[in-house]
Amino acid sequence: MPKKDPVTGKLKWYKSEGAVSVYSALISILIGMAVGSIIVIIVGMTKSNISTSGVWDGIRLVFLGVFSTGRDSAGQLSFGFNGVNIGNMLFRAVPLIMTGLSVAIAFKTGLFNIGASGQYLMGTMGTLSVGLWLGWTGCPKGIAWLLAFLVGVLLGGLWGAIPGIFKAYLNINEVITCIMTNWIAANLVTWWFDAHESFKNAAEGGKVGYIIPLKNVGVVTPKLLMDKIFAGSQANGGFWIAILIAVAMWIMMTKTTFGYELRACGANRHAAKYAGINDKRNIILSMAIAGALAAAGASLYFLSGNTEFYWSTYQKLPAEGFNGIPVALLAANHPIGVVFSGIFMSMLNISGLQLKYLTAYNEYIADIIIAVIVYLSAFSMLFKTVLSKKIKHDHGNVNAEPEGTEDEDAPEENPKEIASAETEEGGQK
C-alpha cells in the first residue's frame, strides 16, 4: 500500500482524516461564497440602481472585504492591508471562537448546544454587572477584571448545565431545552437590567437603552500588543486569551482521561455507561463547559471596554450564539480549527459591513453565505466520504460509512455487521 507510511502504518499527513476535514471545509467555503456571488449578480441584474461595476464591486468585497481600504478618489474600490479591518476582524472573532468552542465541545460529547445564545447572555449579565459594580467600589482593576470574567463564565456554565440535567436525568432532547432556556435567559437578563437603573447608560444622549460600557469604570482587557500591530482597531488581548482557551480545550479533549470520557459518552453513551463512565455526570459537565465557554465569549467581548450592550433583549437573541454553530461545524469540531473558522466567520462579517458601506448591497449577504456553509457542512460527511474514497480506494477494509450510527438499537439489522462478518470470512481465507 503505497499510500501509507511504511513505518507507522499511518496515512501521510495530507491524506489523513484531519486533512480531509480541511479540504471539505474549504469546499464548503468556496461553494458558500459562490452562492453569495451568484446572489450578488442576480440582484445586481434585476435592480436598476446597481451597475455592472457595482456587481463586480460586490463580488470582490464578498471575497476580499477584509482587505478593502475604501474607495479611492476616482470612486474605485481599493484594496490593501487594512490594519483596522484586520484588527476588528480578530476582535470580533473572539466571541465567535468562544461560542464555536462551546458548540464543538458539546458536539464531541454528542450534544447539540443550540443554547449558546442564552449562555452568552448570562455571561454578559454577570460580567457587566460585576465589572461595573466592582469598578465603582474601587476594587483593584485587575481583580475586578478577573472577577467579572469569572462570574460571567460561572453563570454561563450554570445556565448550560440546565439542558444537561434535563438530558441526563430525563432524556429530553437538549435542542428543545436549549431553545427554551435561551428565551428564559433573554427575559431574565432584560428583567435584571430593567430592575437596576444604575447600570443603564443615562449619561450619554442617544445611548439610552444601553448598559454603561466597562471602559467608563476602567475594567478592561489589556491590549497585549494588539494595539501596536493593528493600530486604530478594537483588537485587544482577549484574542490571545481565546487562543489559550482553545489550546486548553484541545489538550483536555485529546490528552486527558476526562476528554476520553467525554468523547466516549458522545460517540456511544451506552458503551460509556457499560465501561463504568458516569454518563450523566459527563453530559452535565459537558454542557456546563459549553455554557462557560459561550459565556466567556461574552465576557471577553464586553471586557474590551468599548462595546455596548442593548439591554432590552427579550425579543431578540444574540447572533453570536447561533454563529457558534457554523464556526464549530466548519472546523469539524476541532478546537484549534475553531480558531481559524472563527476568524473566517468574522472576516465574512467584516466583508458584509464593507458591502453595506461601499455598495448598494447589505451586510446580510454574509449571513446567507454562513447559512449556506452550515447547510453544506450538514453533508460534509458526503464530501469526506467521496474524498476519502478517492484517497483510500485501495485501502482494504475502510468502509466509507457515516459516523454516529452506532447507537442503533438493533445492530444485528445493521448491514455493516453482516457485511463485515462476511468480510472476515473472505479475509481469513
Next chain:
Amino acid sequence: MSEYVIEMNHIRKEFPGIVANDDITLQLRKGEIHALLGENGAGKSTLMSVLFGLYQPEAGEIKKNGEVVKINNPNDATALGIGMVHQHFKLIDVFTVLDNIILGAETTGALGFLKKKEAREKVMALSEKYGLKVDVDAKVEDITVGMQQRVEILKMLYRDNDILIFDEPTAVLTPQEIDELMEIMRGFAKEGKSILFITHKLNEIMAVSDRVTVLRKGKYIGTVNTKDTNKQELSNMMVGRPVQLELKKKEATPGETVLKVEGLTVPSKIHKNNAVNNVSFEVRAGEILCIAGIDGNGQTELIFGLTGLEKASAGTITLCGQDISKASIRKRALAGMSHIPEDRHKHGLVLSYTLEQNLVLQKYKEPRFQNHGFIKFDEVRKYSEKLIKDFDVRSGQGPITVTRSMSGGNQQKAIIARELDRNEPLLIAVQPTRGLDVGAIEHIHNQIVAERDKGHAVLLVSLELEEVMGLSDRILVIYEGEIVGEVDPKKTTPEELGLYMSGAKRQEEGGKADA
C-alpha cells in the same frame, strides 16, 4: 412448463470490498421444502434479498416457471407470488397486527381512505384456516415473539404468495413452537406452495426439508436430497472441514460461591410488570451457569440489573462477599466482574474509537495508563499490542484501527480479550457467539471453558439451545422474568428445556438456588 417454479442461476452480488454471492445457483421445485444451509455470513440472506428484490445482483438471472423475470423491488416479488418472513421481523411496533398485515397491500375506498373491514375478515379467515392464532387488534409491541412470527406468515398469505421464504425462522422459538412451525410448513407444501427455508440448524433440515442447497463463504457448494444425506455430511459441506459437533470439556469442580443473587427485581421499561421478578441464584467458582430462555423473557434486564446498567427495584447482589446491590457500574466491575455484553455495537465498543482506545475502556483510569489525568499513550499502545497478539485480534492497522472497520468476529474477539484480561473472578457472557461463524464460535467456547478451569465463575446467557446444552454445567431457565426451573444439562433433553422455556412446566420455588 419448467420443472422449477423459481430458478436463480449464477447469481453474483458484491458489496464494497466483498463478494457476498459468487456464482450461486438455486432451483426450487413446486411444492417442495427446500433448505438453504450455510454459516452466518455465507451469503444466504443476501441471496434471498436478491430474490425478494431488495438487492440487485451484478450477474445472473432469476426465472419463474422457466421465464426470466426482473425483480427490482419487493413489489415485483409480491406480484410474482414471492413472500418472505425476515429473520428480523419487519413489523411496525406501534401499529396493530391488522395494520401490519395490510400495510403495503391496502384496500381503499374513495380518496384513499382505508377499508379495514374486508381486510379484517380476510385475515380472520386465513388465521382460522392455517391455525395461525393472532390478536388482530393488539399492537405488535404487546404480543409475543411467536405471535409476531405468525403475523409475518399471515402477511405472506394475505398477499396470496405461493413461494414462501423463511429466513432463520426458528431462532426465536421454543422446541415445541418449532415443531408447530414445521407442521405449518408441511401443510403449505402439501397445498402446492413452495418453501425456501434458510437455516444453519441441521436437525431442522433433516426433519422437514426435501432438498438442501449448501452455501459457504458466498460460494455454491452443492444441492443434495435430504434423504440421501446426514448431519455430519451436511456440516462438513457447510464448514468445509470436519467439525466436532460436541465440545470437549472436563467435569466441573465448583468451589466457593462467587456471585449470590437474592430476590432481584428489575422493572420493565415497556410493560407494567417487572422484567425480572424476584430472581435468586448463585454462581460458584469453577462452574458455568447458563441462563436459558426465549429472547425477551428478562435475560437482558437480569444482566443489566447485575451489572448496574439498569437499576434494580429490589434484591441484593453479593459478589465475592461484597454487597454490590447499590454500587455504581464501575464499583461493581472493580469488585470482580467482567462482562461480555449482549450487544457489541451498543455496549461493547465505541465504534468510532480506535482498537487501543477500546481495549482500555475500563482501564484508562488505572495509574499505569494515566498520570494526573493525562493519558499515557505509550503504555496504552504497549498494552493493546500485547492483547492483540495474545488474543489474535486481526485488524487493518493494528492498535490504531478504528473499530468500526473491523469484522464482527474480530470486534467480538477484542471485547473478549479486554474482558478476559481483566482476570476477574466472575465472567458474565451474554450471547458471546451471536452472529459468528463456526471457527470463531469454537474458539470462544474454548476460551470460556478455559476461564472456568482457571477457577473463575461464569454466568452465561444464551438463546441457542445447542450452546446451552454443550457449554454449561448447570442450567437455569428464565420465563417471563422468573426462574422457572433448574436442570442438569447431562440429564435433560431439549424438549424438557422447551417446556420450561415456554412456561408450560415449572419447578416449585423457582428451582432451589443451588445445593
Next chain:
Amino acid sequence: MVFLLQQMMLYAVPLMIVALAGVCAERSGVINLALEGIMIFGAFMGVVFVRIFQGAGWTVEQGQLIMLISLILSGICGILFSMLLAFSAINLKADQTIGGTALNMLAPALVMFFIYMIVQQNTMGMAEGGAAGWFMIKPSTFGFPKGYSFGPVGDFFLNKVYLTTYICIIIFILVSIFLYKTKTGMRLRSCGENPQAADSLGINVYKMRYLGVGLSGFLAGVGGFTFAMTTANMTSNGDVAGYGFLALAVMIFGNWTPLNIAGGSILFGLFKCIAATYSTLDINGDGVFMLNELGISPYVYRMLPYIITLVVLAFTSKSSRVPKAEGIPYDKGMR
C-alpha cells in the same frame, strides 16, 4: 372574556398548525428543526404576495381573496423551502439537526437581505393599509354597522376575527384525517417507525419522506403567513418570535398526536396571550386589571410559556413515544 379567547386563538392557531407540520415530517422519519425558518420564509413571501396584489390594483374589497391566495402561495413557498431540508436529509443522508439549523439561519438572512433590497429598512409591511383594515372580519364585512354585536358566541366567531383561524383549523383536521385514516397516511407513518419494514413491503421510503417534509413545509408556510398577518400586522422582519421552536415543543409534549397537539397549542396560546395582554386584561369584566395589579414583573409572564414547556416536558418525558426511526437517514443499499 371574548377578547381573551379570541386572542388566545390567534396565538394558538399558528402554533397548532406548525406543530402539526412537525408531526408530518417526524412521522415520516425526518426531524424538521427548520420549522422556524420555514415560517419566517412563509411570512416574508406572504407579505410579498400581498404587496404584489396591492400593486396590481386589487382593493380592500377583495381583501379575503388576496388573503386566501397569498396564504396558499405562502404554503407553496414553504414546500419549496422545505425541499432543501428534504434533499439534504433524504438524498444526501445528512445530519437532520444541522440541516434544519442551516435553514433556520438561511431564512432570516435571505429575508433580511431582500427586505433591505426592497424597502431599504428592516421591516417590510403591506404596500398600503394594515392587516386589520384589509383582512379582519368585522360586523361591517357582513353589512352591519360598526359596533354591532352578534352576542357573546357570535362575537367570538364572527367579530374581529381572521378567516385564517378557521382555515387553519380545517387544514389541521384534514391533515390529521389524512395521517390516520388513509392509505398514504398509514404508509407515511410506517416510514417514521420502521423504514426497513416499509421498504420490504414495497413502500417507497424516500417518496414518503419527501411527502412528509413537503406537507410539513406547506403547513409551516401557512403558519408563518398566519402569524405574520394576525400577530405582526402583515409585516415581515426576519423573525417569528421563536414560534417554530415553540411549535416543536408543543409537538413533543403533544406526543406527536394531533389531538394532544391541539390541546397543547391552546394551553400555550393562553400563556402567550396573557404575556402579551396581562396589563389590560379584564378577566371577569369588572374593570379591574387583576393580573396587572398582582405586581408581578411582565418578564415573568413572558417567560411563562418557556418555563411551562420545560416543566411539562420534564413530567411527560417518560411516557413520550418518539417515532422510532426519526433522524436516522434511510439508505436503500443498507438494510
